[in-house]
Amino acid sequence: MPSSDAxxxxxxxxxxxxxxxxxSIxxxxxxxxxxxFKKAGAEVRVLMTESAERFIPALTLGTLSGHTVHTEIFPEHDPDSWTEHVSLxxxxxAFVIAPATAQTVAKLAHGFSDNMLTATALSARCPILVCPAMDLDMxxxxxxxxxxxxxxxxxxxxxxxEHGELASGLEGPGRLPELPAIAARVAALIDGTASDPGQSSSLPPNALSGTQVLVTAGPTEEPIDPVRMLTNPSTGTMGFALAEAAAAYGATVTLVSGPTHLDTPPGVTRVDVRTAAEMHEAVQSRRHEADLVFMAAAVADYTPAHPADTKQKKDDGPLTLTLERTPDILHTLGQHKRSGQVLVGFALETDNARANAQSKRIRKNLDWIALNNASEAGSGFGTGTNALTLFGPNDHEHSIATAPKRTVAEALVTHVVRxxxxxxPSAAS
Incomplete structure (x- = not known):
């Protein structure tokens, strides 16, 4: 299967x-x-701070970009180019600052223009994207x-x-966002699908501190006999990304997962299940404590009514299975939703997508539903990317552009919380 990570x-x-x-390192x-960027067809000009040259030579980036790298406002080799920051x-x-250190972020926030990068930022009339990379406590x-x-x-x-292991040996948020995610965000800025100017694109650290989050992920497997089953192609990537995003914001996260090959995200408690019935039991036993629930699992709607105890031998005739409905986990959650609890469901659709998703939100008493249109490129099962349309209370609608699932998950968590x-925070205090 070709990679769809980009x-x-x-x-x-x-x-x-x-x-x-x-x-930054x-x-x-x-x-x-x-x-x-170049592979995507962009023309790239690179600006570097003096400290950046300690980590990567300007010659390297100049060679790759095909243009001279600017490091000084008043370059000795060309003293007449002192207005280059204005013309650039x-x-x-679009102007992308990656990695952005705490020092440069502080300078940008307070209008400093003591190097080529900050001076150009003050002169820029285009969208500016800041991609932080620094140690956890910074x-x-x-x-x-x-x-x-x-x-x-x-x-x-x-x-x-990004959350992960840092150069200091600490673990937590501080890593440079993944490169495909940066490219996707730049494309969204240029295409006009990024967040509105002035609207925060992320939450403060520990924004979900004290919040119990329950996430379901992956497929379920419904046995026909000991060696055969009914299942679907879900990899669980979206649900795992949601669990990781919530944990990065300080939530206490429980992840109920069907069979996958994914590693448990840092700081997340994982509960492994196989069948829809097992997932139903795991979710219902934990629903009371959950403040926020993301039902991202691809749960089977039907299961064999009478699975065989031994392997069924094939013969020349057709195989007839009697199927029965599995428990409707999301509907049960909606029926028993406690005051203040927030339910987020997913709708994977191929036709009449908007109407079906909106109907499902109302029918199952959900606060939010994320529409995933499987007929669109970059969406559905088995891809490294996703695109969502989020429907919420009072006809609220919000689109999240195609991007790596980790980026989409962070955007989804952020939007729901905001x-x-x-x-x-005031509601939790």
Whole structure:
């Protein structure tokens, strides 16, 4: 099966990008990022801070981009080019700062222009995307978070840092976002499908601290006999990404998963099940404590009524199975939803998608439903990407553009939390 990890970046074809590189160890990743942009058809100009050159040579990025890398406002080799920061700011369709250190984020937030990168940012009239990379405590420090909010108030787009092992040996948020996710966000900015200017694209660290989150993921397997079963192609990637995103925001997360080959996300408690009945039992026994539920599993609607105890031998005639309905886990959750509990379901549709999803939300008493149209490229089972349309209370509708599932999951969690009063910090206090 071909890899689908890279989202569509067709909006980058023919566009003009500035890539700003700052002094983080993640700067080495900018070489493949330049290649990714170029492969998508973009023209790339690179700006570097002095510290960035400690991690990757300007010559490398200049060779890959095909243009001289700018590091100084007043270059000695060309003293007449001191207005280059202005012309570049007018030239670009988008300005990407990756990696963005805490130092550069602080400078951008407070209008400093003491190097080529920050001066160009002040001159730019195009969308600016900031991709942080720094150590855990620096990222979570209130000053850094306040600087992110200041940038968002200017209309900058700020991607959340990835959760994982950091260069210091600590583990947590602080890693540079994945390169395909950065490319997808740039494409969305250019295509006009990114978040509105001034609207935060991520939540503060520990935004879900004290919140119990329950997530289901993966397929179920319904046995025909000891060696045969009914199942579906779900990999569980979307549900695992949701669990990881919620845990990164400080939630206590329980992940009920059907059979998958995925590793358990950091900080997540995993409960493995096989059948729809087992998933139903696991969810119902844990629903009382859950403040937020994401039902992302692809649960079988039918199961063999009388599975055989021994392997059934094939013969020349047809095989006839009698199927019976499996428990409707989501409907049961909706029927017993407690006050303040938030239910998010998924609808995988191929036709009449919007009407079917909206009907399902009302019928099953859900707060939100995420429509996943399997007939669209980059969506459905077995892909590394996804695209969702989210329907909520009061005819609320929100689209999440095609991107890697981790990016889509973070966007989904963020949007649900920001638009659900019961999940706001004031509601929990």
């Amino acid at each position: 989202p569509s970046t067709t909006a980058l074809n023919g566009c003009k990008l500035i890539l700003g590189v700052t002094g 993640a700067a080495y990743k900018t070489a493949p990022l330049v290649r990714l 700011g007018l030239w670009a369709d 990222y979570q420090h209130p000053a850094t978070q306040a600087n992110f909010e200041q940038l968002r108030s200017f209309g900058y787009e700020v991607m959340p840092a 638009h659900t009063p019961a999940l706001q």
